[in-house]
Amino acid sequence: STQLSLLADKGAIRVGKKHQAVIPDLVTEEGDKKMEVDEDDEDMKENGNLMIDEEAEENGPAAKKRRNDGVQLTERETLIYHPYHSLSERDIDQFLIMARAVGTFARALDQSSSTKLPSLHMTAAYASRDVTLFHAMALLHQANYDIGKAVKYLVPPANKTQYPLEVDQATNHNTISLGGPLLCRDQMEEWSAPEANLFEEAMEKLGKDFNDVHADYLPWKSMRDIIEYYYMWKASNRYAEMKKKK
C-alpha cells in the first residue's frame, strides 16, 4: 500500500490454481442439524470429516472453554472482558480510580520505584498509565465483575494464592506483587534515567534503527522493550524537550 513499491501500477489479477483460494463446502450448522435432522442426514455423511471436527470440539477439552460467565467462546480466543454484568459505568470508573490509587501506593512502598520517583505527581501519573487500567479491567473480569473481589486482587497477599495469575497471561502486563498493592509498570517507567539517556544518544546517532540501538547501546533490553519505549518516549516530555533543543 505504498508508492515506494516498484510494482506500482503494474499489477494484474492472475487466474489459476496457484492464485485462487480453494472454496470450502458449506457446512450445515450444528444447531440446524438438530432442527433438520431428517433432511440433512445424507449431507452429514457427505461432510463427514468436517462434522467430526465439530464433534471433537464439543466434547474435547476445548468444549469447556466455550462458556465463560455466560459469554460464548470459540476455541480460537481467550476472553479478556465482557460487558454483560451488572456494574454501572460509575462502578467501573470508581474501580479504575482504585486501581490508580493502589498503583500510586504500591510505588510508595516499593523501594526501587520510590527512589526513581520522588515526586508525588509523577508517581500518580505513572500509576495512571494505560497498563494499570488494562490490567484493572482484566482483573475485574477475573473477579467475575464483583468489585469487592476485584479490589482484593489489587492488593493480593504475597504468595498470590488469592490472585488470578491468568490475568497476567491474558494481558502480558508486567505486574509485580509486593505482597500488597499491585504494581503494573510499562517500559516508560521501567527504564532508569541512564538508560533513557543512552536511548536518546542512540537515537541521535543511529536514528530509528532499533536493531543497532539494541546492539550498540542497550543490549540488555529486548527489541520489543526498546520499541515500546520508543513509542511511549515520543509522547513524553523528554521527547518534546529534545526536539526543542534542536
Add this chain to the structure above:
Amino acid sequence: STQLSLLADKGAIRVGKKHQAVIPDLVTEEGDKKMEVDEDDEDMKENGNLMIDEEAEENGPAAKKRRNDGVQLTERETLIYHPYHSLSERDIDQFLIMARAVGTFARALDQSSSTKLPSLHMTAAYASRDVTLFHAMALLHQANYDIGKAVKYLVPPANKTQYPLEVDQATNHNTISLGGPLLCRDQMEEWSAPEANLFEEAMEKLGKDFNDVHADYLPWKSMRDIIEYYYMWKASNRYAEMKKKK
C-alpha cells in the same frame, strides 16, 4: 487522684441524704414481664412511670435505632462498627490498604495537598495515619461490610450522592471529597509549615498553656485543633529534632 491535693489523707466518707445516691427500685424487665405477666401485674402498676418510659422507647422514634444489621442498640448509642459479618481478617486488611492507597492518590490530585507534600513517602505516610483507617472502618460499617460497596465510598462522586454522610458525623473526621478519592486529614497534616513554626515558637515561649498559645500565636485555630496538633506533634520528627537542639 493526686498528691497535689490539699485534701490528701483528710477525707472521710460522709453519711446522709446529701451524700448517698437514691437507690432506684428494681424494674422487671420487658422480657420477663411477658413471661410472668400474672404475677407481675400489680408490680407493673406500681412502677407505672418507669414502664411508660420503656414503652415510649419501644414505639417512639428511638425504636428504629434499636437494630442495625442485626446488632441490638439502646437509645444511648450510635453504632460505629461491629464484628458480626462474613469478612475475614485479610479482607479487612486489604480494605485498609485500599483506604491508604486512595488517600495517597487523593493527595496527588488535591492541589493544596500536593504542594505541601512533594515527597511520595511522606504522602503515603500521611495517607496511612489513623484518621484514614478509622474513617475506612466507619465506611465499611456504612457499607454493611460489603467490600465492593465500601470501596466505592472511598471514591464517591463529587456530589456525594453515593456516600454515607452519616459516617462523617459518626467519627468526626475531617474528610474532603474531591469528587473522587476520599481524603481524611488530621491536624498534623492540615497545618502549614509557617503554622507549625509559629506553634513551636509559642511552645518555647509559653509552654503548654494552650489558651495563651491560641490567643497570642494561632487565633485562627480552635483550641481543640491546637491540642490535637500538640499531641501529634509530640510523636513527630519535628519534636524529636527540637528536643535534640536544646
Add this chain to the structure above:
Amino acid sequence: MSVQTHGKKRISYYYDSDVGNYYYGQGHPMKPHRIRMTHNLLLNYGLYRKLEVFRPIPATFEEMTSYHSDDYMMFLKNIRPDNITEYNKQMQRFNVGEDCPVFDGVFEFCQLSCGGSIAAAMKLNKKQADITVNWMGGLHHAKRSEASGFCYSNDIVLAILELLKHHQRVLYVDIDIHHGDGVEEAFYTTDRVMTVSFHKYGEYFPGTGDLKDIGAGRGKYYSLNFPLRDGIDDESYESIFKPVMSQVMQSFQPSTIVLQCGADSLTGDRLGCFNLTLKGHGECVRFLKGFNVPMILVGGGGYTIRNVSRCWTYETAVALDTDIANELPYNDYFEYFGPDFKLHIAPSNMTNQNTKEYLQRTMVRLFENLRELPHAPSVQMQPIPD
C-alpha cells in the same frame, strides 16, 4: 472468609473521638488524650474490628442529676475559664480550682464520660453484651456535690444506678491506686451495691478507705477496703485479689460487676507508688471475667500515659480473649512508646512494703466482715410482694 465466632463474649466498646482534645491545663497530670492513645492502639492491634464500637450519646443534665445535685451540675455547666471570677464562692464550695481546674468544655467532657458509662450499663441491662468497656469513665472520686481528685462527675455511680434498675445486686471493684471514695460514699448505706477497693492507704489521697470502713445502715458490711502500702507487685496483688474477690462473689452473688481499672496502680506511674505490670493489673480483669457475670470496665486514674494506654489496650484484649503481640503496632503516637516500643512493661526494683503477713492479716479481717453478709441476700430475685 471466616465467620466471626460468636462463642466468644460480646464486647461493646464506647468511645467519642472528641475526648482526646479536652485539656485540664498546663502541668496537670490528667490527660484525656491517653484514651485516644488507647483507641488508636486498639485499631492498629486489630482489636477494634472484634468489638462492637459505639459512640455514646452524651449524658443529659437530667441524667447527671440522678445522682449529682442540681446546683453543682448547674455550676459545672456554666463555669468557663473566662467567667471564673464570677463563680469564686461556688468554686470553693464545689471544690473546683486546684486539682479540678476549670477547663474549656469541662461539662461536655463529663457528659461524654458519663454518657459512655450510662450506655455501657444500659447495654448490660438489655443483655446486649457480656462485657462493656468505657475507658472515658471511671472517675471514681467525684461526689454528689463536689469535684475531687480530677473527677467532676461520677460516671460510675450513674452507671450503677442504671444497673440497679435491672439488677438486684451490683458489685463495684476498684483497682485504681486511690481509694474509690466517691462510689463508696454514694452507696455507703445500701446493701444492693457492694464496693470493694484495693488502694494505697496512709498519707495518700483521698485519705479514706481504711480497713475499718465497712458501710453504714443497711449498707453495713457492703463496703470493703483493702489498704495497701507502697510497691505492691503482681504476685502480692494476685495473692489478695483472687481470694478476696472469690469470697465476695460467693457471699454477695452480684448479677453484674463494675470494674474500675485505674492505671495509676501500675509501676512507674507519675502519681502512683505501686509496682504492678500490665499482667498483674490485667489479671484482675481476667479473673473477674471468669465468673461469667456481665461486667462493665471503666478507666480511672493513670498518669504515665504511655503505660495507661498500654494497660487498657491489653485489658480490652483480655476481655476479647485475644492474644496480642508484645511488639506495638505503628500508630499516630508510636513515638510515645520508645525506646522499646513494646506492649508490656517491667516492674521496678522498688521495695514491696506489703509483707505477706500484713496482707494475710488484712485479708483475714476482710473475710470476717464478709461472713457478716446474710447468706441469702436481703432482697432476693423473686417476685416482689404486693
Add this chain to the structure above:
Amino acid sequence: MSVQTHGKKRISYYYDSDVGNYYYGQGHPMKPHRIRMTHNLLLNYGLYRKLEVFRPIPATFEEMTSYHSDDYMMFLKNIRPDNITEYNKQMQRFNVGEDCPVFDGVFEFCQLSCGGSIAAAMKLNKKQADITVNWMGGLHHAKRSEASGFCYSNDIVLAILELLKHHQRVLYVDIDIHHGDGVEEAFYTTDRVMTVSFHKYGEYFPGTGDLKDIGAGRGKYYSLNFPLRDGIDDESYESIFKPVMSQVMQSFQPSTIVLQCGADSLTGDRLGCFNLTLKGHGECVRFLKGFNVPMILVGGGGYTIRNVSRCWTYETAVALDTDIANELPYNDYFEYFGPDFKLHIAPSNMTNQNTKEYLQRTMVRLFENLRELPHAPSVQMQPIPD
C-alpha cells in the same frame, strides 16, 4: 446499577497486546503501533468496557496454508533479519525485501493478524456476535505465494474461507485507498464471494482494480471495482458508496460481510491522496451495519497513525452505536494528537478530481454489471439435494 442493554449489537473485539511492538524498520510507513494507539483510545473513551474483548489464538501454520502455499509460509516462518543472506532467491520469489521487509517476528505478527480475523469469522459462524472487529487484520494485498504492499499473509482471505463454511455468500467491501487486489484475486473465480473495492486508480499501487475487472469463470460479475481519482471527499464518497452498496446488497444478498477499513483513504494520509474525514469513512461502517447482516471489520492501510487510531476508534464507536466526545481522552499517547487533541479531523482544501459526472458514469457501469447477477443466487440456502 444499570444492566447492560442487550438491545444493542454484540460486538466482539480482537486484540493482542504484543502487536504494537512489531516494527517494520526505520522509515517504513507501516506501524503496527497504530493498533495499540487505537486500543488505548478505546480504553480511555470507555468503549472497551462495552465490548467483548478477546485475545485471539495465533493462527497455526496449517490454518495459514488453507490459502497460502506451504513453501511461502515455510519461508516466512524461517526468515529472520540475521539469516536473510541464505534466502536471497526465495526473497525475490516471494517479493520479500523492499516494501515487505524481513523484520523481527514477522511470522508471529502474521499469526496474530490472521488469528484475529479467523477468530472473528468463527465468532460470526457460531452466531455469537453481530459484529466482530480485528484492527490487527485487513492486510488485503497479500497473495497466495507472495507478499505485497506491506502484507505478508492475507487474514481477510482466511477469514472469508472460514465464513464460507457456514455462509453461502460472503460480501467483501474494501475502502482502503488501495485496491483490495489480494482478496479479489483469491476469490476471482467464485460466485460465493463478491469483492467490492473503492480505490484510487491510475499510476498507483497496486495497479489493479480497473472498472473492467469483473471476475472470471463462475466469478464473473462477482468482482466490483470503483476506480477513483485524487481528493475524493466525504460527500462524493457517500454519493457512490451508498447507492452501489445498496444495489450490491440487493443483488447479491450476502449472509455476512467483511469490511476492510483501510484508513489510508483519510485526508492527510502519509501515502494516500483522498480527502475523507472520519465521518465520511465511518459512514461506510454505519451504512453497512444498517443492513443487519453479521459483519467483520478489519483494519488495513493507514500511515498517518494519529488519524488511523482516531478513525478505528470512531468506527468501533459506530459499531457500538455509541457517541463519543470530540475531546480526546488522556492516554499514554496523548501527545501524538496535538496540537488540537480532538477526535475529528478536518478535510484539506485539495481539489476533488472526481467529478460528479465521472462518479455517476462509473456507477452506471457498475450497476450494469450488477444486473448480470442472477436474481436467485446460483446456490440457494436450501436443503442440499442428495
